Amino acid sequence: MSASEFFKKFDLTLVLATISLITLGVFAIFSATSSSEFSDQFYERHMIFGIAGVVMMLVISYLPPKHLEKVSSVLYVLSLLLLVSVLIFGKKISGQRSWFSFGGFGIQPAEFAKVATVMIVAFFLSKDSEGRNSKLGLKDTLVIAGLVLLPVALIALQPDTGTNLVFLSILIPVFLWAGMPAFFIVALIAPVIVAISAFLSDIVGNYLLYVVLAITAIGIFLFKEKQYLKIGVIVLCLIAGFGSDYVYDHLETYQQKRIMSVFDPTSDPRGSGYNVIQSKVAIGSGGLFGKGYMQGTQTQLNFIPAQWTDFIFCMVGEEFGFIGSVVLIILYLVIVIKLINNGYNARSRFLSLACIGFASVFLFHLFINIGMTVGILPVIGIPLPLLSYGVSSLLSFTIMLGIGMNAYRNRNIVF
Template sequence: MNQTRKIYGGSIDWLTVFIWLALCIIGWFNIHAAVFDPMHSSLVSLSTNYGKQFLYIIVCVLVACAIMIIDGKFYNYVSPLLYAITLILLVAVLIVGRNVGGNQAWIPIGTFRLQPSEFAKLGSCLLLARYLSSHSNKTPNTGTLLVGTIILLVPIILIMLQPDTGSALTFFALVLVFYREGYVSGQLLAFAFVCIVLFILTLLFSQWYIIGILASLCALGAYLFKRSRKAIPSAVILFVASTLFVLSVDFAYEHILQSHQRNRIDVILGKVDDPRGQGYNLNQSKIAIGSGQLFGKGYLQGTQTKYNFVPEQSTDFIFCTVGEEWGFIGSVIIVLLYLGLLLRIIQMAERQRSSFARVYGYGVASIFFFHFFINIGMTIGIVPVIGIPLPFLSYGGSSLLSFTMLLFILLKFDSNRKGVV
């Protein structure tokens, strides 16, 4: 009886639950619009993707309720087992998985296709939270960081074997967890950002032009801080390191990245203008979103969507349907809902009294932010196209269920934050 009062007596962050439900319903209607079939106009027809999505939403509601009933300490105790199960599934998908679009990422179970990589995010977040929280009273050290990194690298390697680059990249977002817990400095994150900028600039301009600019900047820095004994040696080391990085970009670009990945980057950077070939997906996506203008064309009125000009329009490119039928206003509302959800997640993470719940909360925030930013960014052409879903909007039972579990386990921790999880 006491547990029931904890669940339904107002201790749950109901605003977060409302945002989650709103996004699920909005996604359901947009999937209906994206793959509308006049022969099966019912929103709950199980012979269609939108009917199946309705069923997935019902299952997620039931799972969410079950998560809120189970004692929060259970998720800490069971985290190693969940992590192990997801690794077994990641190995199994390489053996018995179904290849779709060049990725062997799904295990067929009747009419349902299980995507283990989605649940690997949950297992990794829980185990990482358990491990880092067990060292929360100690000074952050390289050994702890190394073990935490290995926890993430194992699923990354298995997912890359599928190969599913998009899902694998999601795990790198968890570096924000290490930053929050003091294992990674802000300087290191800034260094990584500078490397990304240098990588892009080297692809756009001559490497010798970039090296010349770096030499000028290092010389200017050495001159401005000439009173410091370390100024000149530091400038020289920085210049040598950055020069070596710039000189290695072409090799890495040609020999490490796959051809389709290079093509997508070339399209984003404007090095290739191929609207009917490599740039087709992005071009159709931008046309669909732009055609919605301010208020959109109206529900079920999207021509780009209706006539299948937009690729993967119910999964990776679901935001195109929002832009075309709901317009700029509708798109802004969706973005605001996501920002609101992220802020609530971060707020919940910060107010946890348990280090396990706090670390887990930041893991959830990192994964959600990566999916929100990359998915929406690729549809409007600011990041390369990689196949990851938009949480709660994209079609798919595995992604919807895994995102729901990620969120509601945090909600469970938050509802019991006065205790110890």
């Protein structure tokens, strides 16, 4: 194979964006942990496993797509077994039993379950299906929802709300890509919107819930679907709206405080609001160009807990400023756009759906992580892909990108 033929099948843009983010992660973790006695462990591990992840990414890109399809069921079952095992044998950290501890390493099965779940959903949708525009029936929808909700239920027992939200974020983009009718998409989204409006009604006034319910009901009845389906969705919306208070009352106390701290961080400045306040101070003090590498006062004085994991964006904002933050976000958007583009051009329906699922995972992580660091979303413990410290997260994202590269490499082959 000539060099020109090699690069035609090699997704150089995706590789360079990945390597850039991992490299930035090494420097960011070094700065965020420079005052820690365990500093070397964090950035060195990120570098070593980052290299291993890129190698694994390249290897996966050359695997036959049919092999990836066949192994998806095995990986899914294995991920479920690991999720069950971690509930029994896992190490409890911060009230969550999410980790296997091996010496100085921690392995989080839920991170790899994200990959396996996207793959099994893509496999199921690609089986006995022709064309991207084929319609998705109610039976298929329920089966796929079950495939996603099974790991969600196991992760809820840990409990890990943030990771569960990632799994749920997979459903709608993949359903849309698979050709699900718009009515079913609305049926999935509407109860969530109503539930959020019900919570906001406690702050801005009860009228908000009633307005949203009225608009939702009118919109649903405009669809040309069977009456019982439309009534069923409206009933779900009513349950979501009036049951939100009940759900909120049964959340853990720390989860309630995190939600309330989004609207008023000063209500608990030394508790649930502390991270958000310090994070906003760090990012705001960075200005346009930042304070300079390893010159951030908030970062170097360790004002922000978990600043090398979930809050690593604060370090970027403080030391590299607005410009550095924008460059970082652009790199992520390059990856998301490439995954969507690779999915669009893939001749394999399995690879096409997998790419869309992985793109939604990346985009959800990006939106939630940055949203919580700037104080517009609750702190739910979601890492920034490839940048935050975490072996399981790093390897799972490089696996996703390897499959994305596989789609690019095989884009001219019909399966």
